[in-house]
Amino acid sequence: MLELEALSAGHGDFRLTADWTLAPGRIAAVLGPSGGGKSTLLDVVAGFLAPEAGRVLWQGRDLTPLAPGARPVAMLFQDNNLFPHLTAAENVALALTPKRRLTPEQRERVEAALDRVGLSGFGARRPAQLSGGQQGRVALARALLQRKPLLLLDEPFSALGPAQRGEMLDLVAELARAEGATVLMVTHAPEDARRVADAVVLVAEGRAAAPAPTEALFANPPPALRAYLG
Numbered sequence: 001m002l003e004l005e006a007l008s009a010g011h012g013d014f015r016l017t018a019d020w021t022l023a024p025g026r027i028a029a030v031l032g033p034s035g036g037g038k039s040t041l042l043d044v045v046a047g048f049l050a051p052e053a054g055r056v057l058w059q060g061r062d063l064t065p066l067a068p069g070a071r072p073v074a075m076l077f078q079d080n081n082l083f084p085h086l087t088a089a090e091n092v093a094l095a096l097t098p099k100r101r102l103t104p105e106q107r108e109r110v111e112a113a114l115d116r117v118g119l120s121g122f123g124a125r126r127p128a129q130l131s132g133g134q135q136g137r138v139a140l141a142r143a144l145l146q147r148k149p150l151l152l153l154d155e156p157f158s159a160l161g162p163a164q165r166g167e168m169l170d171l172v173a174e175l176a177r178a179e180g181a182t183v184l185m186v187t188h189a190p191e192d193a194r195r196v197a198d199a200v201v202l203v204a205e206g207r208a209a210a211p212a213p214t215e216a217l218f219a220n221p222p223p224a225l226r227a228y229l230g
């Protein structure tokens with residue numbers, strides 16, 4: 001279970017509070033107006049931003065004092081953060097080791113990860129030789145290979161067209177469910193939430209609301225969601 005306990009964090013005058021839990025294995029979309037604090041929320045869970053008050057816990061363990069790399073968290077950003085001079089396979093392998101030379105077992109795991117995101121045979125290509133969607137798949141393979149129970153996505157597919165984005169979301173949901181990963185996914189698109197998310201965390205007016213079941217929330221949107229949907 002992910003637990004945000006009386007959390008308060010922010011930048012300058014901006015404050016975001018959160019006080020809720022998310023059950024393991026759930027996929028939650030993080031939705032709300034621009035500047036509302038969605039990235040701030042993810043940054044606190046990932047450990048890039050320290051809260052001023054409160055704690056972040058995973059399965060009862062306090063993550064708050066831990067550096068990002070020591071947390072059970074994998075993250076996927078919009079620009080994918082692929083290294084342009086490395087091949088797809090080498091980019092994925094960074095999840096396992098900083099060394100360029102892999103053991104046969106590591107090479108096998110990289111191949112398997114590329115296979116799972118539909119990129120078998122693409123391992124030798126550099127990012128520039130891949131489409132945007134394929135680059136997203138490489139980044140996803142790398143995130144999955146980290147085998148962290150919490151997966152944070154900050155608008156990772158917003159540069160893709162609607163069909164490709166839908167495909168990537170389905171792939172994330174399928175793989176996350178297969179791994180039992182718990183997902184927090186920032187998106188601007190309500191249809192993304194309805195497509196794959198069990199729950200929605202509405203972030204507005206300085207508050208990240210508790211995850212609410214997706215369909216029930218859209219069937220009867222609270223004022224903050226109604227304002228956001230327009």
Ligand SMILES: Nc1ncnc2c1ncn2[C@@H]1O[C@H](COP(=O)(O)OP(=O)(O)OP(=O)(O)O)[C@@H](O)[C@H]1O
Pocket residue numbers: 011012014032033034035036037038039040041203
């Ligand atoms: N590094 C920073 N320094 C100062 N203020 C910041 C910083 N990062 C974010 N902010 C401010 O914090 C608030 C929340 O920003 P945040 O990026 O979390 O919002 P968001 O909901 O992710 O927005 P968007 O949908 O536009 O990406 C905004 O008012 C923003 O200007």
